[in-house]
Amino acid sequence: MAKAPTARRYAQALFALADEKNASEAWLDELREVKMALDDPTVALYLTTPRVPAEEKLAVVTRLCEGRDPMIRNLLGLLASRQGTPLLGAVVAEYESLLNVRLGRVQAEVTTAAPISAEQQQRLRDSLGASLQKTVVLDPREDPEIIGGLVVRVGDQIIDGSVRSKLVALKQRLANESLA
Amino acid sequence: MTTRGQDIASVLKKQIEEFGGETTLTEVGTVVAVGDGIAQIHGLSKVGFGELLSFPSGVSGLALNLEEDAVGAAIMGSDVGVKEGDLVKASGLVAQVPVGDALLGRVVGPLGAPLDGKGPVRTEGQRNIEVVAPNVAMRQAVNTPVQTGIKSIDGMIPVGRGQRELIIGDRFTGKTAIAIDTIINQKGQDLLCIYVAIGQKQSKVAGIQATLEEHGAMEHTVIVAANASDPAPMQYLAPYAGCAIGEEFMAGGRDALIIYDDLTKHAWAYRQMSLLLKRPPGREAYPGDVFYLHSRLLERAARLDDEHGGGSLTALPIIETQAGDVSGYIPTNVISITDGQIYLESDLFNAGIRPAVNAGLSVSRVGSAAQTRAVKKVAGRMRLELAQYAALASFAQFGASDLDAVTRAQLERGQRLTELLKQPQYKPNGLAQMVSAMYAVVNGYMDDVPVDRVREFEERLVGYLETSKAEAMKAIDETKDYDEATETALKEGITAFKATF
Numbered sequence: 001m002a003k004a005p006t007a008r009r010y011a012q013a014l015f016a017l018a019d020e021k022n023a024s025e026a027w028l029d030e031l032r033e034v035k036m037a038l039d040d041p042t043v044a045l046y047l048t049t050p051r052v053p054a055e056e057k058l059a060v061v062t063r064l065c066e067g068r069d070p071m072i073r074n075l076l077g078l079l080a081s082r083q084g085t086p087l088l089g090a091v092v093a094e095y096e097s098l099l100n101v102r103l104g105r106v107q108a109e110v111t112t113a114a115p116i117s118a119e120q121q122q123r124l125r126d127s128l129g130a131s132l133q134k135t136v137v138l139d140p141r142e143d144p145e146i147i148g149g150l151v152v153r154v155g156d157q158i159i160d161g162s163v164r165s166k167l168v169a170l171k172q173r174l175a176n177e178s179l180a
Numbered sequence: 181m182t183t184r185g186q187d188i189a190s191v192l193k194k195q196i197e198e199f200g201g202e203t204t205l206t207e208v209g210t211v212v213a214v215g216d217g218i219a220q221i222h223g224l225s226k227v228g229f230g231e232l233l234s235f236p237s238g239v240s241g242l243a244l245n246l247e248e249d250a251v252g253a254a255i256m257g258s259d260v261g262v263k264e265g266d267l268v269k270a271s272g273l274v275a276q277v278p279v280g281d282a283l284l285g286r287v288v289g290p291l292g293a294p295l296d297g298k299g300p301v302r303t304e305g306q307r308n309i310e311v312v313a314p315n316v317a318m319r320q321a322v323n324t325p326v327q328t329g330i331k332s333i334d335g336m337i338p339v340g341r342g343q344r345e346l347i348i349g350d351r352f353t354g355k356t357a358i359a360i361d362t363i364i365n366q367k368g369q370d371l372l373c374i375y376v377a378i379g380q381k382q383s384k385v386a387g388i389q390a391t392l393e394e395h396g397a398m399e400h401t402v403i404v405a406a407n408a409s410d411p412a413p414m415q416y417l418a419p420y421a422g423c424a425i426g427e428e429f430m431a432g433g434r435d436a437l438i439i440y441d442d443l444t445k446h447a448w449a450y451r452q453m454s455l456l457l458k459r460p461p462g463r464e465a466y467p468g469d470v471f472y473l474h475s476r477l478l479e480r481a482a483r484l485d486d487e488h489g490g491g492s493l494t495a496l497p498i499i500e501t502q503a504g505d506v507s508g509y510i511p512t513n514v515i516s517i518t519d520g521q522i523y524l525e526s527d528l529f530n531a532g533i534r535p536a537v538n539a540g541l542s543v544s545r546v547g548s549a550a551q552t553r554a555v556k557k558v559a560g561r562m563r564l565e566l567a568q569y570a571a572l573a574s575f576a577q578f579g580a581s582d583l584d585a586v587t588r589a590q591l592e593r594g595q596r597l598t599e600l601l602k603q604p605q606y607k608p609n610g611l612a613q614m615v616s617a618m619y620a621v622v623n624g625y626m627d628d629v630p631v632d633r634v635r636e637f638e639e640r641l642v643g644y645l646e647t648s649k650a651e652a653m654k655a656i657d658e659t660k661d662y663d664e665a666t667e668t669a670l671k672e673g674i675t676a677f678k679a680t681f
Contacts, residue, residue: 004222004249153208156223158269161203173195 329608340550569594
C-alpha cells in the first residue's frame with residue numbers, strides 16, 4: 001500500500017498549483033478525461049513497459065495532452081518518466097477528495113435495489129446534507145441483491161438500511177439468542 | 181413439548197416484531213490483502229486500537245496496526261472465507277468475554293463460546309478482555325494463603341491469595357500436575373479456579389477436564405482453551421479472557437485462582453502475530469513489547485482492599501524451559517514479573533522426587549505472611565534443614581561411616597524429609613494431614629523409621645490420627661493453627677501409632 005501515500009503527495013502538489021491558478025475545478029475535469037484515455041489497457045501497457053524508451057513515452061504523453069493545461073501535461077510527463085502512470089487513477093481520486101474537502105462537498109455512494117426518482121434523490125441529498133453539514137454529491141448505483149431499502153456510503157462510513165442486512169441480522173439473532 | 185413450542189413461537193414473534201430496528205452509521209473499510217490470519221484493510225479511518233471488526237463471512241477481527249491508509253487486523257477464526265474486496269465493519273466495541281458463575285464447570289473459548297457441548301453459556305455480564313490492572317490504592321498486602329495441598333509448596337514456597345507465582349521447568353517435569361492438584365485441593369473450599377490452556381493439544385485439555393470431573397473439581401473451575409489448532413490471535417487473547425473471568429469473581433469480593441498454561445506458547449503466538457503484522461522483530465524474533473505482553477497480564481492479579489470488596493486473583497503462570505535454561509528471554513521476563521517461582525527439575529523428577537521441586541532455587545517473595553500458622557510452626561525449620569541436607573549430601577557420597585553423629589543425624593533427617601515431600605499426583609493433602617505428617621518428621625518421630633518406609637508410615641499415621649484423634653485434626657483444619665492441647669493430642673497419637681508400626 002505504498003501506492004496511496006505517493007499518489008497523495010502528487011495530488012497535494014497538483015492541488016496547490018491549481019489553487020494558485022484558481023483552476024481546481026476545471027483541472028479535475030481535464031484529469032478525468034486524461035485518466036479515461038489512460039485506462040485503455042494498450043495505452044497503459046505501452047506507458048509502463050520498460051521496452052519503450054522514456055523519451056518516446058514522454059512524446060506520446062505530450063501529444064495526448066495537446067490542448068490541455070500545461071500543468072496537466074507536465075504531471076503526466078513526470079509520471080511517465082518515473083514509470084508512475086498507473087498511479088494516475090489514485091492521484092485523480094485524491095485530487096477529487098482534496099477538492100471536495102475544500103468546497104465542503106462530500107460524495108455519497110447510494111445503492112438501491114431499484115432506480116430512485118429525481119425527487120427522491122433530492123430529498124436524500126437534503127437530509128444527508130443536513131446531517132453531515134456538507135453539500136452532498138450523490139453517486140447512485142443499483143444492486144438488486146440488497147432486496148430493498150438503501151445503503152449510503154460516505155467515505156469510510158456506511159449507513160446500511162438495506163433489507164438484506166436486516167435479514168442477515170435477524171438470522172443471526174434467531175440462531176444465537178437463547179430461548180430462556 | 182407444547183410449552184417449549186410456545187416459548188419458541190413467542191421469542192420468534194418478539195424478534196420478528198423488532199425486525200428492522202435502527203440503522204446506524206458504521207465505520208467501514210475494504211480488505212486489500214489477506215493471508216496467514218492477518219488482513220490488511222483499506223479505510224476504517226476512525227477505528228480504534230483493539231477494536232473488534234466484523235467480516236462478511238461472520239468471523240471477527242481485531243484492529244492491531246493503525247497506519248495512515250491501512251489497518252492491520254488479526255482474524256479471530258478461519259481466514260478462508262475472507263476475500264479481497266470484502267466490506268469490513270467496525271463494531272465500536274473492544275473484545276469482551278461473558279463472565280459470571282454460569283461459567284463454572286464449563287470449557288469455553290477465548291471469546292466465551294462453549295467448547296464442551298453443554299449448550300449455551302447463560303451469563304449475566306460481559307467484561308472487557310483488556311483492562312488496566314487495579315492501582316496501588318485499591319490493593320492490600322497478600323496475607324491469606326492458597327492451600328495447594330502439596331507439602332513441598334505449602335511448606336517451603338507458600339503462595340498467597342493475590343500473589344503471582346511462576347511454575348517453571350522443562351517439559352515433562354510435572355508443571356501442569358502441580359496446577360491440577362492445586363485445583364483439586366480447592367474442592368469444597370472458597371477459592372474458584374480458572375485454567376487457561378494456551379496452544380495445547382486438544383487431547384490434553386480434554387484429559388484435564390476429565391481428571392477434574394473425576395475428582396469433583398470442575399464445579400469450582402472454568403477452563404478457557406485456545407488450542408494448538410486455533411489461530412494465533414485466539415491463543416493471544418485466551419489469558420486476557422481468562423483473567424477477565426477471574427476479575428469478575430474478584431470484583432464480587434471472592435477469591436479466584438488462575439493458571440496460565442503456558443505463557444511460553446502465548447509468547448510464540450504473539451510473536452507470530454507481530455511478525456505477520458510486520459512489526460519489527462527483536463531478540464529471539466519477539467517483538468519489542470513482549471515484556472509488556474506478560475507484565476500487563478500478570479499485574480491484573482491482585483488482592484483488593486476491603487473497600488473494594490476484599491477479593492483476590494492469584495496467578496500461577498507456567499513457563500516451559502529448554503534443557504533447564506532459565507536465562508532465555510521469556511523465562512527471565514516472567515521471572516522478573518512474578519513474586520517468586522517454583523522451579524521444577526528433570527533430574528529430580530527422574531530420581532523419583534515428585535513433585536520435582538528444587539527447594540534451593542524456588543522462592544516465594546511473599547513468604548511466610550501467606551502461610552497458615554499451623555504450617556508456619558512445623559515448616560519453619562524444614563527449609564533450613566533441607567538446605568543443610570543438600571549441602572551435606574554431596575559429602576555423604578564418599579561414605580557416611582566416618583561422619584560425626586550430628587552430621588549423620590542431619591543426613592538422616594534430610595533423607596526422611598525428602599521422602600516425606602514426595603507426593604503422588606491427584607492426592608493433595610488437607611491442612612491437618614499435612615501438618616501432622618510434618619510435625620512428626622520435624623520433631624524426630626520418624627528418625628528411627630527406615631527411609632524406604634517413610635511414606636507408608638506417613639500414610640498410615642494420617643489414617644490413624646484421622647480416626648483416633650479426629651477432634652485434634654478437625655481443630656487444625658478449622659483454626660488453621662494448633663494450641664497446646666491439640667499438640668499434646670498429636671504427640672499422644674503419634675506415639676501410640678508408632679507402637680503399632
